Amino acid sequence: MFIIYSILDYGKTFKAIRLSKNYEQSKVSVGVLHQSSYSKFELGNIELTTKKFIDLLHNIEMSFEELEFIHHSYDYSSRNEIIYKFTNQKFLDETLLLEIIASFKAYLNEKEDRYIRDILTASKGLYELKKNKDFKKASYYAEQVWYRIQKSDTWYLSDIRLVNCILFLFPIDTALYIDQFAISQLDKYKKYDNCIKLKLPFKYNLVHLLLKEEQFVKAYNINEELILDFKEQKTYVQMALCFLRKGLLQEKLAIQDTKNFVVYAESIALLLEDEDLQKQLENEKLYLKELMNV
Known part of the structure; x- marks a missing residue:
């Protein structure tokens, strides 16, 4: 079963982190909201605006990614878990792809999510390639994902990770364009942690495409x-x-x-x-x- 969380759900996690840091409520809430309101947030009685939530994160010296990981008992959320499995496949594995496809379908039964649907489509293409060696059908699935992404004049990391996983399913001209555009977009992230690890897979997949051609x-x-x-x-x-x-x-x-x-x-x-x-x-x-x- 997949659970969708709201900001309200993070109050108890904030409290646990605050206590472990030996911070008073006034230390965490200062400059953001009244201590009484912050207390209600920890108890799960009030919602916060996104800005206040981010400001509180700064006050406990934590990124949202780390908070979410702690919130899920030092594990990925159900959504991030299946995304992680998809984007971190070392090799195409039929069993893993079937597991990923089933997980995405179950998630989408609970909540519509465009990105998850795109990854589901991509996973189907990769499975067709691995299981049936049907490059034409695999490319058909990849083109459905590309149809949406190509309309954007700016790609973000989620888009870049997605297209990299299916880069070798495109015709060489399209793949070269994707490769060059993705790398130009990644130039904006030069100071972002591990940016180089996002660039290298594009070059690796590009070699595969050049071999095919x-x-x-x-x-x-x-x-x-x-x-x-x-x-x-x-x-x-x-x-x-x-x-x-x-x-x-x-x-x-x-x-x-x-x-x-x-x-x-x-x-x-x-x-x-x-x-x-x-x-x-x-x-x-x-x-x-x-x-x-x-």
């Missing part, structure tokens, strides 16, 4: 950039996948190298004792060999 030299060059980026970020799973691509691209382009980067990729999985990564590398190697005809 047989633009191997361009794919190789961007993959080289990604290896340096992931090395700097110390994200070794992504490095392993990029090493695999590099090794196969060198074979395709007849680039001589003393290092065998396919072996490098497999060695990372072995050293990390990551069986999921080993399996993914095996599947990816078979897929890329067929895609690149090597």
Whole structure:
């Protein structure tokens, strides 16, 4: 069952945080509202305006994201949990996609939510690709999401995360436009925490698209950039996948190298004792060999 919360529901959480910080009510409510009104808020007897709610957050030195996480017993809300599962998939997994689709449908039975509906549509497309290898039908679902997002002249982080997950389902010209526009939008977030981690997946998915379009030299060059980026970020799973691509691209382009980067990729999985990564590398190697005809 999905529960929809209002600001009213957060009063008890504010109280718990305030007491743990050894703050008096007057300390938290100062400059925002009378102490008596704040007391009623903690008891769940009054609603607050959004501005007052934000001002109170500042007074307890906390972001809304952290407050919400604490409010749900140090866990994600039901909505954020399924969004997190969707946007943080390392690999396409049929079982996980079916779980995500079921969760989104259950949520939408409780409350209409455009973003959740978009992710549900995207998930259906990814499932068609993984389960049935039906790229045409998968692209159909992606286009439904794109139909809404392309009308916006500004993309926010939720939009950017969503389109990145389905970037490789678009024709190359559309995908290149999405990639360039998304990165330009992310430039606004340079000072935002972990902005670079949002940019890199776009480049990673772009390499996949270029491989499909047989633009191997361009794919190789961007993959080289990604290896340096992931090395700097110390994200070794992504490095392993990029090493695999590099090794196969060198074979395709007849680039001589003393290092065998396919072996490098497999060695990372072995050293990390990551069986999921080993399996993914095996599947990816078979897929890329067929895609690149090597």
